[in-house]
Amino acid sequence: MVAQHPRPSARVGRPRALGPSESQLSPRDEVLAAAAELFTENGYAATTTRAVAERAGLRQASMYHYFARKEDILATLLESTVEPSLQLATALLARSEADPAARLWALAAADAALLHRGLYNLGALYQLPEVRGERFAGFRGARAELRAAYGELLHLIAPDEPGRELRCDLLLGLVEGGVAVVRDRGRGNGDGDGAGGGYGTAEVGAAVADAVLRLAGCDRAAREAAALAGRELA
Amino acid sequence: MVAQHPRPSARVGRPRALGPSESQLSPRDEVLAAAAELFTENGYAATTTRAVAERAGLRQASMYHYFARKEDILATLLESTVEPSLQLATALLARSEADPAARLWALAAADAALLHRGLYNLGALYQLPEVRGERFAGFRGARAELRAAYGELLHLIAPDEPGRELRCDLLLGLVEGGVAVVRDRGRGNGDGDGAGGGYGTAEVGAAVADAVLRLAGCDRAAREAAALAGRELA
DNA sequence: ATTATCTATAGATCTATAGATAATGC
DNA sequence: ATTATCTATAGATCTATAGATAATGC
Numbered sequence: 001m002v003a004q005h006p007r008p009s010a011r012v013g014r015p016r017a018l019g020p021s022e023s024q025l026s027p028r029d030e031v032l033a034a035a036a037e038l039f040t041e042n043g044y045a046a047t048t049t050r051a052v053a054e055r056a057g058l059r060q061a062s063m064y065h066y067f068a069r070k071e072d073i074l075a076t077l078l079e080s081t082v083e084p085s086l087q088l089a090t091a092l093l094a095r096s097e098a099d100p101a102a103r104l105w106a107l108a109a110a111d112a113a114l115l116h117r118g119l120y121n122l123g124a125l126y127q128l129p130e131v132r133g134e135r136f137a138g139f140r141g142a143r144a145e146l147r148a149a150y151g152e153l154l155h156l157i158a159p160d161e162p163g164r165e166l167r168c169d170l171l172l173g174l175v176e177g178g179v180a181v182v183r184d185r186g187r188g189n190g191d192g193d194g195a196g197g198g199y200g201t202a203e204v205g206a207a208v209a210d211a212v213l214r215l216a217g218c219d220r221a222a223r224e225a226a227a228l229a230g231r232e233l234a
Numbered sequence: 235m236v237a238q239h240p241r242p243s244a245r246v247g248r249p250r251a252l253g254p255s256e257s258q259l260s261p262r263d264e265v266l267a268a269a270a271e272l273f274t275e276n277g278y279a280a281t282t283t284r285a286v287a288e289r290a291g292l293r294q295a296s297m298y299h300y301f302a303r304k305e306d307i308l309a310t311l312l313e314s315t316v317e318p319s320l321q322l323a324t325a326l327l328a329r330s331e332a333d334p335a336a337r338l339w340a341l342a343a344a345d346a347a348l349l350h351r352g353l354y355n356l357g358a359l360y361q362l363p364e365v366r367g368e369r370f371a372g373f374r375g376a377r378a379e380l381r382a383a384y385g386e387l388l389h390l391i392a393p394d395e396p397g398r399e400l401r402c403d404l405l406l407g408l409v410e411g412g413v414a415v416v417r418d419r420g421r422g423n424g425d426g427d428g429a430g431g432g433y434g435t436a437e438v439g440a441a442v443a444d445a446v447l448r449l450a451g452c453d454r455a456a457r458e459a460a461a462l463a464g465r466e467l468a
Numbered sequence: 469a470t471t472a473t474c475t476a477t478a479g480a481t482c483t484a485t486a487g488a489t490a491a492t493g494c
Numbered sequence: 495a496t497t498a499t500c501t502a503t504a505g506a507t508c509t510a511t512a513g514a515t516a517a518t519g520c
Contacts, residue, residue, distance in 0.1 A: 013472025014516040026473080043363040045279030046506060062473055064510065110256060124361050127414050129277040163441060166433060169419060170412040170445050177411015178404040181360050187405060199400060211404050214448045247498025248490040261498080296499055298484065448476060474515070482507075489500070 019058050028066045030056040032080075035073045040122060044074055045129050073136045078131065078139040080123045085111040086142050088234075089149035098233060100156035101218055105230030107153065108175055108212040111146075113205035115179040124180045147172050157216045171215055178208055254273050255291050263298045264290040266314075269307045274356060278308055304371045312365065312373040315356045319345040320376050322468075323383035332467060334390035334450055339464030341387065342409055342446040345380075347439035349413040358414045381406050391450045405449055413440055 011020070023030055034055035038047040049070055053063040067073050088110050090105040114144045115123035125131065131139065151168040162165070182204055199207075206227065245254070247308055251276055257264055268289035272281040284309075287297040301307050322344050326337040349357035359365065365373065385402040395401070440461065449456045 011472080012470075012518045013512095014474060016472085017474065038442070041363060043277075043279055045277055046364060049510085059477095060508090061475080061510080065472065068510090070509075087471060124363075127358050127418060129358075130280060131276060166416065166438070166441050167445070169415040170408065170441060172414040173410075173412030174404065174408040174445075175411075176407075177409075177414065179408040180411065180423030181403040182400065184361060201520075203399070207400050207404060211401070211408075211449050212452070215445050219453075246492045246496075248488095248500060250498085251500065283484085284482075291496095293500060294482090295484080295501080299498065302484090304483075364503080470519075471517080472498075472515100473517090474513105476512090476514100478509105478511085480507105480508085483505095485504085486502090487500105488502100490500100491497080493497090 014051050016057060016091040017059060018054075018057050027058070031058070031063055031066055032073065032077060034134060036077050036118070036122060039074065039077070040124060044125065065152060065199065070184065071130075071133070074125070074130070074218065075135050075139060076124065077122055078136065079119075081114070082139065082142045082146055084115055086146045086149070089146055092233065093149055093152060095233070099226060099229055100153050100228035101213060101216070101222055101226035102233060103152070104153040104157060105209045105213060105223075105226040107150065109205035109209035109230065110234055112175055112179050112208035113201045115176065116183060116199075116204045117201045124184075126176055126192055157218065171212055174211060174215065175208055179204065192233070206208060237376060250291060251293060252288075252291050256383035261290070264312060265292070265297055265300055265307065267415065268358060269353070270311050273311070275309065278359065278362060304362075305367070307459070308359070309369050309373060311356055312370065313376060315348070315431060316373060316376045316380055317354075318359070319348055320380045320383070323380055326467065327383055327386060328354060329467070333460060333463055334387050335456055335460035336463035336467060338387040338450060339386070339443045339447060339457075339460040340467040341383065343439035343464065344468055346409055346413050346442035347435045349410065350417060350433075350438045351435045357387060357410050358418075360410055388450055391452070393453065401449065405446055408449065409442055412445065413438065463466070 010106060021027070021030060023031060023033075026111070031052060035047070035052045038051055038055065042051075050060040052073070053060045056063070058138055068080055085182075092098075092107055095103065126143065130136075147168060150171055151164065154168055154171060155164065182199060186198060209230065210223055210227065213226055242302065255264060257267075259267060265286060269281070269286045272289060273315055276285075279290070284294040285298055286307070287294045290297070297378055301310075319341070326332075326341055329337065360377065363371075381402060384405055388402055388405060389398065403437055416433060443464065444457055444461065447460055450459065
C-alpha cells in the first residue's frame, strides 16, 4: 500500500483500455484500494473481481497479474491492517520502564484510530466467516499476537482480577466492535465518504482508549494520567 | 422460530425426496435454523440457497415456498435476534423505581447471553454490509431502538459525562463485538458445536454486563450491588 | 525481450420461476 | 380442492485461464 511508480509516463506494457491511471498509486495498490472500499461497502463475497478491477481502472482479467486469487487480495488487506498495531504493541511491551496503563492507552488509541481512519472499515471484516479459511492463517496469527499483547498489558495493570482471558476478549471486542459501530452509525444514510461519525479519528481513539482503561479497572485519576503519558509513547 | 407442527404424521403435501424430517420444527423453522448455522459459519453471500434447503431436508426450490427471496431469510433471523432484547429493554425502561445501574446490568447480561447462546452467532452478522439494504430497514430500526434504550439507561447513571453518543456506540460495540470475539475464539479450531469458548452463557452475560457498568463509570461496590439487583429484574 | 495489459471464453455456479405430482381433506 | 413438495431449467452471473497485443528496453 505504499510503493509508488517511478515514472508517471513512459510506462511499459500495453496501455489500459480505460485510459491511464489518475492516481499516483502503483497498479497493485490501486487494486488494493478499490477492493478495500468495495469489500467494506458490499461485503467480500458480494464483491466481484470485475467490480474491483474496474474501479482500479483495469479489465477484470488484468487484476490476476497482481493477485492469483480473490482471497489473496483480502488476505493482503487484513494483514496490512493488523501489522502496524502489532508492531506498536511489540514496541510498547518492551518499554517496561513506562506505566502499563499509559502503554495500554497508547496501544488502544492507536489501534482504534487506525481502524477508524482508513477509507475502508477493514475492522468490520475481522470477524468475517470467510476469514476462517487456511489462506488467512497469517492474519489470524498476527491478530492473536495483538490480542496477547493487550492481555499482557492488562495483566500488568490488574494482575489479580479473575477471568483474565474473558476480559481480554471483551477488550478486543470493545476496540474492534466499538469502532465498527461508531463508523457504521456515522455513515448512516450519509454519502459514504470519509471516516464516519462526525467524530474525529483522534477523538475516537481517545474515547476507545479511555473505555479500555475503564475495563482494566483504572479510576479517573489513573486514566487521566495514563492518557497524558500515553500520548507521549506513540 | 417456535411453532411446532401439530401432527408429526398425517402430513399434507407431496412427501420429501430426502425422507421426512427428524426434527420437531416446522419446515419454515427448519429453514431458518439451517440458514442461521450456515450464514454464521460461511457467511451470507457465500451460502447458497441449495445448501440451506438441503440442510433443512428440502430441495433447493422448495425453500421458496416459505421465503420469496434469500434476503427474507436473513431479515427474519436478524429481527428475531434483536426483538427479545428490545422487548426487555422497553420493559426495563418502564421500571423507573429500580436502580438504573441494575437495569443496565440486566439488559446487557440478557442481550449478551442471547447473542452468546444460540447455535448460531447472529451477532456477528449485525455489521454485515449486506444488512445495509432496504430489506433490512426493520432490523436496523429495532437495533437503533435498542441502542437508544442503552443510551437512556447510561444517561440515568452518568448524566454529566460528555461524549454521550460516542460512549453509547462503544457500549453497543462492547456487547456485540465482545460476544463475537468470545465465541469466535472459543470455536477456534474446535468442532463447531455448542456456544463457544468453554465459557458458560451466564458467565459471559455477567462478564459483559460488568464491563458495561465499568464503561458507565460504576465503581466496584455499585457494580456488585447492580449485579445482585439486576438478576432479580430479568 | 520483457512487461502490463487486453480480448475471449470455459466451466461452474446460483437464484428464482414454471409447472408437475403425490399426499390429505372434503 | 388444497397443500407441500418435487423436477427441470432459464438466465444471469462469476472466477480463473489461455493466448494475443501494444508498449518500452536493449
